[in-house]
Amino acid sequence: MTPPDRADLPVAGSPEGDPLLRLRGVAIRHEDAPAATPSDVSFEVRAGEVVLVLGPSGSGKSTLALSLNGLIPHALPAEVGGTIAVARMPASETPVAVLSTRVAMVFQDPDAQLFTGSVLDEVAFGPENLRMPVAEVMARSEAALRRVGLWDRRAENPDRLSGGGRQRLAIACALAMGSPLLVLDEPTANLDPVGIDEVYAALADVVAQGDRAIVLIEHNLDAAIGLVDRVVALDQSGRLVFDGPAHDVLRENADALVAMGVWLPTATLAALRLRDAGHPLEPLPLTPAELRAALEASPFGEAQPAGAAAPPGTGRRTGAGGVREITGSAPGQAAPAASVLSSRTSPDPAPAPRASVPAPLISVRRLTVMRRRRALLHDIDLDIAEGSFVAVIGSNGAGKTTLVQAIAGVVPPPRGRIRVADLDPGSASARELSSRIGFVFQNPEHQFLAHTVFDELAHGLRLLHTPDDEVTARVGDMLDRFGLADKAETHPFLLSGGQKRRLSVGTALIAGAPILALDEPTFGQDRARADELLGLLRSLNAQGTTVLVVTHDMQLVAEYATHTVLLADGRVRAAGTTADVFARHSDIEGAGLRPPPLARALRGLPGLDGTIRLSDLPAGVTA
Numbered sequence: 001m002t003p004p005d006r007a008d009l010p011v012a013g014s015p016e017g018d019p020l021l022r023l024r025g026v027a028i029r030h031e032d033a034p035a036a037t038p039s040d041v042s043f044e045v046r047a048g049e050v051v052l053v054l055g056p057s058g059s060g061k062s063t064l065a066l067s068l069n070g071l072i073p074h075a076l077p078a079e080v081g082g083t084i085a086v087a088r089m090p091a092s093e094t095p096v097a098v099l100s101t102r103v104a105m106v107f108q109d110p111d112a113q114l115f116t117g118s119v120l121d122e123v124a125f126g127p128e129n130l131r132m133p134v135a136e137v138m139a140r141s142e143a144a145l146r147r148v149g150l151w152d153r154r155a156e157n158p159d160r161l162s163g164g165g166r167q168r169l170a171i172a173c174a175l176a177m178g179s180p181l182l183v184l185d186e187p188t189a190n191l192d193p194v195g196i197d198e199v200y201a202a203l204a205d206v207v208a209q210g211d212r213a214i215v216l217i218e219h220n221l222d223a224a225i226g227l228v229d230r231v232v233a234l235d236q237s238g239r240l241v242f243d244g245p246a247h248d249v250l251r252e253n254a255d256a257l258v259a260m261g262v263w264l265p266t267a268t269l270a271a272l273r274l275r276d277a278g279h280p281l282e283p284l285p286l287t288p289a290e291l292r293a294a295l296e297a298s299p300f301g302e303a304q305p306a307g308a309a310a311p312p313g314t315g316r317r318t319g320a321g322g323v324r325e326i327t328g329s330a331p332g333q334a335a336p337a338a339s340v341l342s343s344r345t346s347p348d349p350a351p352a353p354r355a356s357v358p359a360p361l362i363s364v365r366r367l368t369v370m371r372r373r374r375a376l377l378h379d380i381d382l383d384i385a386e387g388s389f390v391a392v393i394g395s396n397g398a399g400k401t402t403l404v405q406a407i408a409g410v411v412p413p414p415r416g417r418i419r420v421a422d423l424d425p426g427s428a429s430a431r432e433l434s435s436r437i438g439f440v441f442q443n444p445e446h447q448f449l450a451h452t453v454f455d456e457l458a459h460g461l462r463l464l465h466t467p468d469d470e471v472t473a474r475v476g477d478m479l480d481r482f483g484l485a486d487k488a489e490t491h492p493f494l495l496s497g498g499q500k501r502r503l504s505v506g507t508a509l510i511a512g513a514p515i516l517a518l519d520e521p522t523f524g525q526d527r528a529r530a531d532e533l534l535g536l537l538r539s540l541n542a543q544g545t546t547v548l549v550v551t552h553d554m555q556l557v558a559e560y561a562t563h564t565v566l567l568a569d570g571r572v573r574a575a576g577t578t579a580d581v582f583a584r585h586s587d588i589e590g591a592g593l594r595p596p597p598l599a600r601a602l603r604g605l606p607g608l609d610g611t612i613r614l615s616d617l618p619a620g621v622t623a
Helices: 061-068 119-129 134-147 163-177 193-208 246-252 254-260 266-276 288-296 400-408 430-436 453-463 468-481 497-509 527-542 554-560 578-583 585-590 597-602 614-620
Strands: 021-030 041-045 050-054 078-086 103-106 181-185 213-217 230-234 240-245 338-340 362-371 374-384 389-393 418-420 437-440 515-519 546-550 563-568 571-577
Touching: 021 061, 041 230, 041 240, 050 061, 061 078, 061 103, 061 181, 061 213, 103 163, 119 134, 119 163, 134 163, 134 193, 163 181, 163 193, 181 193, 193 213, 230 246, 240 246, 240 254, 246 254, 254 266, 266 288, 266 597, 266 614, 288 597, 338 571, 362 400, 374 400, 374 571, 389 400, 389 527, 389 554, 400 418, 400 437, 400 515, 400 546, 430 437, 430 453, 437 497, 453 468, 453 497, 468 497, 497 515, 497 527, 515 527, 527 546, 527 554, 546 554, 554 578, 554 597, 554 614, 563 578, 563 585, 571 578, 571 585, 578 585
Parallel strands: 050 213, 050 230, 103 181, 181 213, 338 374, 389 546, 389 563, 437 515, 515 546
Antiparallel strands: 021 041, 021 078, 230 240, 362 374, 362 418, 563 571
16 A cells, blocks of 8 residues: 555544644754655644554654654754644753653663663652652652562662663653653663563553553564554655554555565564465454454364374474483483584484584583672573574573673683684684674664774774775675665764664674674664564575574564574573474463464464464465
8 A cells, every 4th residue: 555645644633632742844854964854744642642653764763752852952953844842842942851841751772861870869860850859759769660670679770780671760760750741762672571561561551540641662563552542654754654543554554564664563464474375364463362363263263184284384493403402410410501503404304313413613611600799690501503593582681691792702701611613702802703703782882983884884894904995895785785875974873773773783794704693683673674684694694604693572583593592590491493492381481481472373273383483374374
């Protein structure tokens, strides 16, 4: 479906009372930017509403969010056209300090707004600056921290929290302000499923009172769809193309949104695939429960004949196999290492004799990592073979990032505990490690060094004394691959969140290291760019590159990872092929995670039970 002309769009919203937020013809152009993004955006937000802003990476979603509390243009210079009014106050003319009493903001990067010495002080800071009585400051702080599950850690330094913990803290700070409008930019991007549930339950409580509203920028629609009332969608140029009730916009314009590269709920993507295979499900489901109900009411819900072939993906294989798992050991014996050992000669090889198991490319033995007298990893044993595509999953604080950072030498591990190819990351130099393993941080800005995007990509090549003409060619190719060619001379810090992520991945890929480790690589990416990035990683993996990915996105793991390592409380709880690990429901749920949305929808359905990948659906379904 073709998006409607801007003139055809109604401005949604309740007719009663003044809106908390009103935008008319808003266009924002950053300094040196060739065009405004967003451009020509008009909508209103009223008390009690939750408005989801969708759009591809670079469409101006985060820019729009920063303009709602005056940070643009007061703190971040930009040319703002049109009008933005918050409770009748023009945002471009009202001081940020005044607007902060009306608009509370949660940034895409929580580290950008955390700066005190304790969790409690962080939440209390805002109300204290409003000169509230001490009793009210404490009451608000406690209520907010309890809502996000951090009250018991109120005395800790925020630096000790995981990325997801810091995100929940930033949300608590916004809740404690009591502002009538909450603006949240990817609030659950770093959270595990339990944390996501907690955050959305807290947000539902906030809007249920009827006196507050939420503007939400979110890629994880599987989590958000139950909360959202309206959807406002921007196209690649930042123009508003859809505005209406969430279910109507997503169902009636699914094809157009997919063409724009926007994320849709997994259930909707599954239904679109089934429709393309000749099995329409109407209306399009938006949740796993709706998908399941639609399938049960269709021919798919009928019992399959005995002996019918299972669809691809229902067998216990999602890639190359040959896996030993921790199964315990006799008293006095060391437990075997959890191993992700693959052979690329066969998609489903028979178990090989122990003597023929290939030597691991990455070997971890009795690894314990301490931070401030607290153990983050406990006695980890793990083997990863060359050519694996491995996802490291677990709840917030399970030790995922710490493990991968130790393997990459970002956090130097104890000597003699890890081998990466022929190197010990505990004693190798940074240059030696970078030639073996490329690492992408959870926060892209933590690894930027240069003043232009071109120089950022060229930095590693120049350290390796690569000839200038080859540097120019390889950087140009990477800029084209990641849609950054027009940003070559832009400072990395001026890119959008999604563009920063693509640049950070490009810096790790460009040197051609045989191992790539990525921490939440799709954070801040639209669907098209995420698919492009993961497709590139899959292609590199098929060519022999070993890929390690830390992620909370269970559907991403199901679609792309051949093998999965599940961590809980700093220990390996399970390791093996992705299908095998996801089949261990008690381990997954005991670690505070959830099976992928597709697996939840299809569990127990004849002929579909065990299917975890969207890519398996068309070939595996028979009417």
